[in-house]
Amino acid sequence: MMEHAPIFILLVPLFSIPLIVGLGLWRRDLAYPLSVVSAILYGGVVLRALSYYWAKGAVQYSLAGWSAPFGIELVLDGLSIFMLLVLAGIFILGSIYAGSVVRLELPTNRVLFFALSQVLLLGLSGMVLTGDLFNLYVFLEISSLAAYALVAIGHPNAALAALRYLLLGSVGASFYLLGIGFVYAMCGSLNMADVAVRIQPILYSAPVIIALLLMVVGFMVKVAIFPLHSWLPDAYAYASSGATALIPPLMTKVNAYVLIRILYFVFRSPEYGPEHGLGYGLKYGMAPHDALFEFIGWMSVLSICFGAGMAMAQQNTKRLFAYSSISQVGYIGIGIAMQHPLALMGALLHVFNHAVMKACLFMVVGRVSVKEGGVALNNFAGLGKRYPWVMGAFSLSLLSMVGLPPLGGFFSKWYLVLGAIGSGHWVWAAIILGSSLLTAVYAFRLIERIYTCPREEQGQSMPVSHEEPSVPALKGRRFFNIASLTPIAVLAAGVILLGLFNVHLLDRLIRPALPPGFQVKHSLSDSSMDSLKVGGD
């Protein structure tokens, strides 16, 4: 029965969409519990798929019995399972959290919000599972449309932000579509595994290079790497608090996963020796398009610095975290660009870490936004005294973003730096380390505002900004009720656990996710520097 696991993972959100819409139109209050049940069911199926994967190995599932390369395949390998776990975890917690803010922020659009979040889950899971290039485009557009609609609900300015997101995101997806066209014209196949085989002899030809370029640039728009990031700050700043618990932790990460798929799994090449003089990565059998990897790397470096720099200047906390997302996704990009297994492991670990951290941060910000009527920095003044535990979780996530051990964020940067040293990218290693300082500036600015700035109730010493009231501040309700407290607590605990047990996570989940033949020689708990050497040396 569980050999059908891949399709069950897609069927859960697919069936919950009409269920939520139908039952929600009858009784509005049913939408939230249905959404939570659906998310938990989805998590259960993913866990069963994980145990099946550990028992049987990678699964290639042909839809409707049409076998590859003519039919569409769903692939459940190490990388897919890892991303599905991230999706499931964030979605369960995000759905539980969304109930606490959606009722207040979007009283009339509750049903649509929860239905759209299931569409988003369907699209993202499909992107992760599929083994077919064009099927990936279809699921990409499904998830993007759901994201555009989710961003557009709520704030008065959100519609324009969503329209700009739509225009830029569609351009990116259409570039990817053009890339598929070139690949199909050259290979005659759309199945990822089949293309990887057929494209070997023509990997250096102009159409294939153009195809790779188009696909990568298209996804750089979706991943929001500088300078193709301009849709992100407005979209995340004006989205409703429920949407920002779901979209920022997930959208850019899943699109970065697609970049890994395209660059490391589809456009592979056989082992090239260093005598071809084409760069560090070729010994490990990666795509020979070194210039493209360098380009991605330098753009990611610019993302890191630009995002952190802009975040320092923001007064609106949601916009601050939007720029912070640009910066953190730059780390993932730079990990992809280094062509070293340790760096790729660092990038994947950062996917998990950043999803957990950003979800926690946006959840706290969302609740403050709903209660205070705005998310200016001054709205956070004095909250450390009133809500010590929640603000402790908030500060923990901020410190993890800065990269303080033993929290999770430190270890992803650690592996990124190890990968940079191992592949000889000294400047990038220095930038990864130095950018922690930039992150620290805005993180500590927030922490200072929370803990050291007093705020009195009458005659306020700090002017509380109401420049963007998303909802009139509601008196008389608990600031952090159970629905919002539980996910925040779980995520904060996750930040600590991801740091303490990162070796187990890496060994059991992330190392199987690496491309075949792209492994680290020694076990990671081996503390010697031999782990910098890569298999095949």
Place this chain on the structure above:
Amino acid sequence: MSILIERLPYVCVVLLIVVGLYGIVIERNLFKKVIGLGIFQAACILFFIVISVKSGSSVPIIDPSLGVRPELYANPIPHGLMLTAIVVSVALTGVALSLIISIYRRFQSLDEEVILEKSQ
């Protein structure tokens, strides 16, 4: 010049892409941006159709008098893919237009500069 003659369909695709991108980026009216997006996506669809053509081929429906050799028929797979892409384009246009309606109700203008001014 020979490129223009030999690869005319591809040159047209590239021109349409450029026109579409111009519309999305430079035009200030929101409707014109969406039209630019439509042109851009139409160009991508046209590219797939162009690559499906074989010289001397017929429509991809088996004609009993012609036989079943694949080189007699145009490649139907890009046609199928592009039907899906057209549907995606329609959905995107629908969402974009409803967003424009919502923006107009709020800002009473369709000019991007004016709206950005008002939303500060």
